[in-house]
Amino acid sequence: MKVLFIRLDHIGDCFLTLPAIKEFKSKFPHSKISVLCKKNTYDIFQSSQLVDEIFTLSLSHSTNHYEKSSGVFEIIKTIWQLNKVSFDRIYNFRDHIVERFLMYFVRGRYQSSIKHLMYHYDIHIMKRNRLMLGHAFDYRVSGESDYIKLYTGTIEENTKESLKRKVEGKLLFHIGGSYMKKLPMKRLHELILMLKKDMEDIIIVKSPFDNLVFDDIDIVEIDSIVKWAYIAERARGCICFDSGPMHVAAAHTQRLFAIFGPTSVAYFGPKSKDQKVFKSKDYKEDFIPGMRFSFDRFGKHLQEQDLDILKREIELFFNKQP
Known part of the structure; x- marks a missing residue:
């Protein structure tokens, strides 16, 4: 099963998405996990050792959540690259205009937009999200042990x-x-x-x-x-x-x-x-x-x-x- 997680957000948002990917991978160990992220958050997913393939999209580095793409050509190129994979599942973690555009044009057998899923960990309540047909996986960071430490072995x-x-x-x-x-x-x-x-x-x-x-x-x-x-x-x-x-x-x-x-x-x-x-x-x-x-x-x-x-x-x- 080929799965794509879309996380075009800031460093902290991407880092707190890692427990969800880990939980998903534990429930579906044979799945191939891909992530679409911004270039400045590539290292987070690459160093998590949870992701098989990483796609990047250039977005302006801004303090505003409603970031604008560096160009329509970049988005079209990314869509073309993603459609070559033919994903079985696509999960989007942020409901903004660029992600909506991607979710519309990127082909996936099943798609789901998850609004603010990453924040459910904070209130210490286990949230169940039915992201797979007939299945669910839990996602939280309620304590220190739930964090995913980054692999630093790539540093010289x-x-x-x-x-x-x-x-x-x-x-x-x-x-x-x-x-x-x-x-x-x-x-x-x-x-x-x-x-x-x-x-x-x-x-x-x-x-x-x-x-x-x-x-x-x-x-x-x-x-x-x-x-x-x-x-x-x-x-x-x-x-x-x-x-x-x-x-x-x-x-x-x-x-x-x-x-x-x-x-x-x-x-x-x-x-x-x-x-x-x-x-x-x-x-x-x-x-x-x-x-x-x-x-x-x-x-x-x-x-x-x-x-x-x-x-x-x-x-x-x-x-x-x-």
């Missing part, structure tokens, strides 16, 4: 040694993510300086997509999500905003401090064992899947937050005994 040994020497026993602060552009840079800069003053072992990290430059702060650029998983596993802990790197860190790091804004902790919060989610009690807004909202709201939590309180919470969390 010299690179591994260099990264290990740089981060082992250190504290990592990943300041990037899909909503980085909405963060108030002045406040972020102030928070970093406050942390570096009293926490000498902290290392500031970003990805190539994060256009961040501070003249007085050294920032380490990690050019792949697999390398981020590797260093997160060897650091003494990670600090992240609600983002894809946060979800990957939750599966790999020993300790995680997650800073949340308008997104719902119940739906989007990490499930690692030793973690703390920081969300201001004054922040009443709570975005959940399916809610329409402005991405400008993602900067408000840092703009309005008392940085002294945030810094103290971070210090208390990482100084406590495990």
Whole structure:
């Protein structure tokens, strides 16, 4: 049986889709699993060791969920490639215009669009989704053991040694993510300086997509999500905003401090064992899947937050005994 999962979304969304693919593969071990994803999330599926074939579609890197394709020709070419396979089942994890177009033209014996399936894990309820005729598979990440760790064996040994020497026993602060552009840079800069003053072992990290430059702060650029998983596993802990790197860190790091804004902790919060989610009690807004909202709201939590309180919470969390 040839199966296609369509996941044209952000890093965190793709990472949290892996348990569903694993569950599907366990129920149907002889199936051939293919994934259609964006080019910047290719490494997630490739390093999961769950997927047999990966197709990519170029989409603009944007903070807006309603991303536009880089061109109609690219979509037509992708449809042609997919139709050569003749899939038995096609499952789409996001109900947006590009996916609707693909679902209409890509041939599959049975098709299903799964709205917000990936978020069912957050409320600790086992959701049953009848995706196969007469069958069902369960999908959740209710605890640390449900995460899928990324395979880091593809990283060159010299690179591994260099990264290990740089981060082992250190504290990592990943300041990037899909909503980085909405963060108030002045406040972020102030928070970093406050942390570096009293926490000498902290290392500031970003990805190539994060256009961040501070003249007085050294920032380490990690050019792949697999390398981020590797260093997160060897650091003494990670600090992240609600983002894809946060979800990957939750599966790999020993300790995680997650800073949340308008997104719902119940739906989007990490499930690692030793973690703390920081969300201001004054922040009443709570975005959940399916809610329409402005991405400008993602900067408000840092703009309005008392940085002294945030810094103290971070210090208390990482100084406590495990």
